Amino acid sequence: MNRKYFLFVAICLWAVALVPWSGAEPISILGIGNPKSLSYRIFWELRIPRLLVTLSLGGILASIGSAYQSIFRNPLCEPYILGVSSAVLLGVVIAETFFHQKVGTPISFLFGLGLAMVLIFLLIVFTSSAKASSDRVILFGLGANFVLSAALFLLLSVQTQSVGGGTLKWFFGFLPWLEMTKSVLFFVSSLLFLSILIAFSRPIDALRLGDSVARTLGVSPTISRNAYLVFTSLVVATTVSVSGTIGFVGLVIPQVCRIVFRPASMRLLLAQSFFLGAVFLSVADGISRSILPPFEFPVGVITTLIGGPLFLITLWKKS
Amino acid sequence: MTAPGIRIKDLMIGFSRRSPFNNRAWELEIGKGELVGVIGPNGSGKTSFLRALMGDDTFLSGQILIDGEIGSVESWSSKKLSEVFSYLPQESSFDFLQETEAFLKLAFLPHLGLFGRFSNEEDSELASFAREFELSPYLKKRLQDLSSGERQRVFLGRALLQPSHVVLLDEPTNHLDPNVCEKTWMFLKNKKKKKTVLVATHDLAQVERHCDRVIVLSGNELLFSGTTTEYQSREIKRLVFPFIC
Numbered sequence: 001m002n003r004k005y006f007l008f009v010a011i012c013l014w015a016v017a018l019v020p021w022s023g024a025e026p027i028s029i030l031g032i033g034n035p036k037s038l039s040y041r042i043f044w045e046l047r048i049p050r051l052l053v054t055l056s057l058g059g060i061l062a063s064i065g066s067a068y069q070s071i072f073r074n075p076l077c078e079p080y081i082l083g084v085s086s087a088v089l090l091g092v093v094i095a096e097t098f099f100h101q102k103v104g105t106p107i108s109f110l111f112g113l114g115l116a117m118v119l120i121f122l123l124i125v126f127t128s129s130a131k132a133s134s135d136r137v138i139l140f141g142l143g144a145n146f147v148l149s150a151a152l153f154l155l156l157s158v159q160t161q162s163v164g165g166g167t168l169k170w171f172f173g174f175l176p177w178l179e180m181t182k183s184v185l186f187f188v189s190s191l192l193f194l195s196i197l198i199a200f201s202r203p204i205d206a207l208r209l210g211d212s213v214a215r216t217l218g219v220s221p222t223i224s225r226n227a228y229l230v231f232t233s234l235v236v237a238t239t240v241s242v243s244g245t246i247g248f249v250g251l252v253i254p255q256v257c258r259i260v261f262r263p264a265s266m267r268l269l270l271a272q273s274f275f276l277g278a279v280f281l282s283v284a285d286g287i288s289r290s291i292l293p294p295f296e297f298p299v300g301v302i303t304t305l306i307g308g309p310l311f312l313i314t315l316w317k318k319s
Numbered sequence: 320m321t322a323p324g325i326r327i328k329d330l331m332i333g334f335s336r337r338s339p340f341n342n343r344a345w346e347l348e349i350g351k352g353e354l355v356g357v358i359g360p361n362g363s364g365k366t367s368f369l370r371a372l373m374g375d376d377t378f379l380s381g382q383i384l385i386d387g388e389i390g391s392v393e394s395w396s397s398k399k400l401s402e403v404f405s406y407l408p409q410e411s412s413f414d415f416l417q418e419t420e421a422f423l424k425l426a427f428l429p430h431l432g433l434f435g436r437f438s439n440e441e442d443s444e445l446a447s448f449a450r451e452f453e454l455s456p457y458l459k460k461r462l463q464d465l466s467s468g469e470r471q472r473v474f475l476g477r478a479l480l481q482p483s484h485v486v487l488l489d490e491p492t493n494h495l496d497p498n499v500c501e502k503t504w505m506f507l508k509n510k511k512k513k514k515t516v517l518v519a520t521h522d523l524a525q526v527e528r529h530c531d532r533v534i535v536l537s538g539n540e541l542l543f544s545g546t547t548t549e550y551q552s553r554e555i556k557r558l559v560f561p562f563i564c
Contacts, residue, residue: 262416
């Protein structure tokens with residue numbers, strides 16, 4: 001065992017030692033000892049400093065990840081997933097947009113740190129209750145990440161003086177203008193889709209109890225799960241290709257339905273989610289068209305900025 | 320159909336045919352309507368056995384004949400499986416937000432009509448079962464608002480309520496207080512519909528007091544299967560639990 005460990009470390013060091021030699025400009029081993037050569041400058045002024053930075057960043061990211069995972073008892077935790085990194089990013093962009101502070105200046109750092117602290121404070125509030133499960137940390141991170149990136153998107157729109165144009169709109173979703181016949185067709189097919197989901201929803205109720213129990217409830221777990229997944233993915237593909245990714249409707253609406261309506265079955269949950277999701281998105285669209293007419297904010301930014309905090313509040317109230 | 324007897328022939332358990340858990344194939348019989356205690360040390364194969372019995376992932380090969388004529392479980396349709404078996408796992412997965420009543424209703428899932436409606440009989444059966452099993456106060460509560468013991472009773476209740484002929488219970492009295500534990504055993508013993516019930520448990524005293532048959536496992540091998548009287552007279556438990564006996 002010890003020998004294997006030694007060998008492994010040796011291979012790692014060897015791999016790292018190779019890194020400075022890779023790059024666009026080939027450098028010679030002899031040259032790095034000669035202060036007058038180009039190789040010397042590339043090696044000592046560019047590649048070695050770069051290597052030191054990457055070594056420290058990689059090390060820090062991994063060790064912080066392991067600390068987070070132990071603190072929150074969840075293998076999925078790390079600063080990016082919990083939204084801490086997004087908070088820093090937003091702080092830095094705020095400093096840049098409103099105070100013209102370049103990345104790397106102390107003010108910019110302080111803004112990043114400040115927002116990260118706000119997020120950490122919220123995280124502490126969230127996870128302080130005795131009932132807080134380690135899953136909630138991830139849900140919190142998901143919510144925070146969405147909201148922060150929506151805010152980031154708005155800021156960048158301000159910075160570049162254009163609202164979600166071009167390909168950017170795909171990231172936050174937009175609603176297409178369809179003609180009457182097509183939209184009727186779209187509406188009818190969505191209802192059809194809902195009824196198919198409902199018709200085959202019974203196995204999903206059983207799957208919640210685990211695969212073994214599901215079998216004794218007359219369900220074939222693999223078949224029903226895979227069939228459901230494939231079918232829903234087809235529909236996801238259709239919607240995203242029409243509207244881009246509209247965040248948060250899928251995350252927040254089912255949670256709110258479950259907490260508020262207490263559906264007794266998957267069937268009811270599906271129907272309630274459809275209804276509430278439809279209402280939510282229409283209202284969000286109304287808002288997105290009336291903030292700065294004739295501009296249309298991407299509807300996903302609105303759903304996220306409303307849905308995100310709502311989601312975090314329901315999550316918090318749950319305990 | 321009355322509660323079936325179970326005949327097990329050449330049963331091999333495990334996850335891969337190349338390295339099965341047991342060296343010797345298991346042969347045993349369980350009579351109709353018996354209450355069977357499955358005992359053995361940690362890791363002796365109790366859970367694997369129960370899962371193999373219903374043709375789940377630990378079933379490798381062999382024949383499991385329920386009432387002789389029905390055929391071997393691994394060839395059954397999922398519908399047929401659901402009519403014969405109900406299963407309480409050791410650790411139940413569940414939806415924290417679900418209400419107890421909705422959870423218990425899952426017991427009738429295989430028998431629901433086209434639109435998923437519960438019949439009046441099922442509703443009244445659930446209500447009377449809840450009274451009998453003392454679950455009525457929890458019906459409108461969410462599972463997350465119950466204590467571990469209360470929840471375990473709900474899980475157990477779901478398995479017992481399911482209209483099946485063979486009930487497989489994996490450590491059903493976990494988290495239960497001594498009173499409820501005793502009541503549960505009495506309930507299993509006096510079960511009305513003469514279901515065949517297999518209970519994997521560490522509750523040796525209760526097994527001796529209530530069970531008709533005892534199956535003893537050790538190191539994934541079948542050590543003993545026989546009536547409780549035989550089990551007691553041959554002092555089997557000394558072999559398996561020498562430290563306490």
